[in-house]
Amino acid sequence: MKKRFFLLASTSLLSLASCGGSAPEKSKELSLSFLADNPTTLTVGQVTKIGVDFQNGGGQSLIYAIDDPLIGSVDQQGNVTPLRSGILSLTVTPSEDEEKAIQTYLEVKYPTGISVEFSRKTTTLAVGSTYAFQARVTGDSSNQGVGYQVNNHALASITQEGELTILSKGVDEKVTVTAYSLANPDATADVVVSITGEQPTEGIEKVHGYSLIFKDDFSDGRLSDANWTYMTGDGSAYDVVSGWGNEEQEFYRKENVKVVDGKMIITAKKADALKNKGMPYTSGRIRSKNKVSYKYGRIEARIACPFGSGIWPAFWMLPESEGTSAYGGWPNSGEIDIMEGKGRIKYSTDGTIHFADPTGAHTYRFGTYVMPEGQDISQFHDYAVEWDEGEIRWYVDGNLYHRCNAETKPWSVKTGTGEFPAPFDKKFHLLFNMAVGGNYDGYRMPSEDETPAQLKVEYVKWYQ
Numbered sequence: 001m002k003k004r005f006f007l008l009a010s011t012s013l014l015s016l017a018s019c020g021g022s023a024p025e026k027s028k029e030l031s032l033s034f035l036a037d038n039p040t041t042l043t044v045g046q047v048t049k050i051g052v053d054f055q056n057g058g059g060q061s062l063i064y065a066i067d068d069p070l071i072g073s074v075d076q077q078g079n080v081t082p083l084r085s086g087i088l089s090l091t092v093t094p095s096e097d098e099e100k101a102i103q104t105y106l107e108v109k110y111p112t113g114i115s116v117e118f119s120r121k122t123t124t125l126a127v128g129s130t131y132a133f134q135a136r137v138t139g140d141s142s143n144q145g146v147g148y149q150v151n152n153h154a155l156a157s158i159t160q161e162g163e164l165t166i167l168s169k170g171v172d173e174k175v176t177v178t179a180y181s182l183a184n185p186d187a188t189a190d191v192v193v194s195i196t197g198e199q200p201t202e203g204i205e206k207v208h209g210y211s212l213i214f215k216d217d218f219s220d221g222r223l224s225d226a227n228w229t230y231m232t233g234d235g236s237a238y239d240v241v242s243g244w245g246n247e248e249q250e251f252y253r254k255e256n257v258k259v260v261d262g263k264m265i266i267t268a269k270k271a272d273a274l275k276n277k278g279m280p281y282t283s284g285r286i287r288s289k290n291k292v293s294y295k296y297g298r299i300e301a302r303i304a305c306p307f308g309s310g311i312w313p314a315f316w317m318l319p320e321s322e323g324t325s326a327y328g329g330w331p332n333s334g335e336i337d338i339m340e341g342k343g344r345i346k347y348s349t350d351g352t353i354h355f356a357d358p359t360g361a362h363t364y365r366f367g368t369y370v371m372p373e374g375q376d377i378s379q380f381h382d383y384a385v386e387w388d389e390g391e392i393r394w395y396v397d398g399n400l401y402h403r404c405n406a407e408t409k410p411w412s413v414k415t416g417t418g419e420f421p422a423p424f425d426k427k428f429h430l431l432f433n434m435a436v437g438g439n440y441d442g443y444r445m446p447s448e449d450e451t452p453a454q455l456k457v458e459y460v461k462w463y464q
Contacts, residue, residue: 031055032062032092032100041107042072042082045143045183050078052092052102061095067269067452070258071108082108085186086255087282089270105272110184113139116146117189118179125166126197133162135179135189143183149220151176151227154205154212154461155195158220169199170213171294171464176226185222208386210298210463217459218264223257227292230254231285231433234277242277248312249437249445251276256284262458266434268311269452281451285433293320293429298463299338300384301432305377308450310443311343312435315383315457317428327423331363332356332414334423336392339383342441343453346376351385351394351402355423358415365409367394367402380458387428390421432457 035051042048054062064074071086080090086108093101120134135146150158155170164177173195181187205212216227232252235244243249250268253276258265268283276282305313317336319327327333335354352366371377384395391405404411406420413422434455437445446453 028056030057030060030094030097030100032057032094032102034092034102034104038104040105041109042080042088044082044084044108044110047079047081050074050080050090050104050106052078054094057094060097063093063095065091065093067091068267070260070265070267071255072106080106084108084258085110086258087253087271105275110186111140111143112184114143114181114184114187115139116179116181116187118191121177121191122193123191124194124196125164127166127169127195127200128197130163130165133158133164133177133179133191135162137181137183137187140183143181145182147180147182147185147221149178149180149222149224151178151216151224152214153217153219154215156193160221164193166193166195166197167200168204169195169197172213176224178220178222178224178226180222182221188225190226205463207298207300207463210386212461212463213294213297214292214462215459216292217262218259218457219262221259223259223264223286227288228286229289229291230257231287234279236277243438244435246435246438246440247443248435249279249310250281250283250435251279252285252433253282254284256282257286264432264457266313266432266455267452268306268434268436268454281436283434283436285431287318287432288430289318289320290429292462293427294462294464295425295427296387296389296464298384298386299430299461300382300463301338301460302380302382302458303339304380304456305341305349306343306434306453306455307346307378308343308446308453310437310441310445311341311450311453312438312440313339313341313343313455314431314433314435315339315460316431318431319423320427320429322426326426327413327417328356330354332360332417332423333426334411334428336385336387336424336428337366338385338394339396340440341377343377343446343450344441344444346378347371349377349383349396353392353404353411353424355411356414357412360414363412365404365411369394369396369399369401371396380456387424389425392424430460 067089072082088106091103148162158164234242266284271282319333331354337352354364386393394402
């Protein structure tokens with residue numbers, strides 16, 4: 001009987017409609033948008049709620065997600081906790097209607113009004129001695145914490161209480177001690193300490209007869225300004241055409257390079273192209289030019305690379321200004337690629353030198369290392385070159401796989417500028433970066449689920 005009643009009611013409504021009566025009102029469409037008064041800039045240490053207007057959801061819940069957990073986190077009520085400076089992409093999705101998702105970008109900044117100064121310091125220490133530095137934060141009474149770092153862990157160590165111990169003189173015979181605000185690591189003060197005394201005969205780390213002279217193990221909480229400079233933009237600011245000469249599709253930003261839990265991490269991710277000169281991705285690039293550069297030795301880093309079509313992680317070297325002026329612009333002055341990876345090829349990496357032939361045309365010599373069964377590029381591996389006068393050798397996890405010299409794979413230099421072993425006979429500096437797209441892997445691009453992608457580095461070392 002009940003079933004028949006509802007059927008009759010439905011029929012009556014249809015009859016009324018056909019006689020000019022009112023039809024039943026259509027269900028309203030789901031609507032989801034961000035509130036107009038939401039902030040677009042957040043401050044590290046201040047939890048901020050991002051509000052949304054959600055209409056006609058039919059009992060659906062909302063799912064909040066951010067793209068970079070190194071920059072911040074979000075709970076399912078829309079409360080964003082900023083952790084470090086950078087750009088966050090926040091997405092809100094109805095639980096049963098993914099096509100209705102909305103997305104916005106949030107800029108995270110460190111608190112302002114903070115400065116750091118040393119209250120106790122020294123500028124000279126002997127090998128084997130210790131000294132307790134002291135620093136204080138000024139300008140913001142609510143953010144008084146101070147961290148300490150030393151730039152070369154081969155020569156010295158420092159505690160988070162500021163006690164520095166001198167281990168070796170090395171080549172430079174000096175280290176830089178940095179005090180920084182824990183609330184804003186960009187607020188710093190530096191002291192250069194000259195190292196005196198006798199060089200120790202024992203305890204110096206050695207590999208294949210080379211002795212350790214430089215090490216950065218990223219253990220002090222921030223990237224050392226005494227070792228590294230951030231390179232930003234699309235390449236046009238460095239006398240390189242947009243796309244860094246390789247038609248790459250990323251815009252390099254300082255915020256995409258972080259030091260977290262003893263690792264230097266470069267993140268490549270989707271971006272607002274309108275704010276990045278039309279580039280659809282951002283990533284990070286750093287170099288040690290005019291800070292850490294030597295001629296010859298063993299150069300090594302422990303690196304884990306991400307998977308992803310078009311993802312291009314690299315650890316490489318370029319000449320200091322002396323080499324550039326001696327032999328001319330790229331490729332005349334040379335390039336040493338210690339490790340380059342193609343994220344879609346999970347089981348191999350390349351090692352390469354670039355140079356000019358006698359006519360000045362670009363040429364190169366490369367080798368490919370294939371990982372043993374059960375290993376891939378996403379795991380940590382030791383990538384190294386041993387660079388001597390007239391020979392360069394490439395290693396992965398201690399395995400020699402590529403060698404260039406006058407007999408095996410010789411290199412050359414443009415006629416009139418020098419002779420072998422030029423151009424690889426001048427000081428070179430280090431670079432880390434992760435490109436997206438470009439010509440190295442045939443202009444491929446990552447799929448949506450392949451970014452964010454992270455290049456992770458545990459340490460970099462230079463032996464001589």
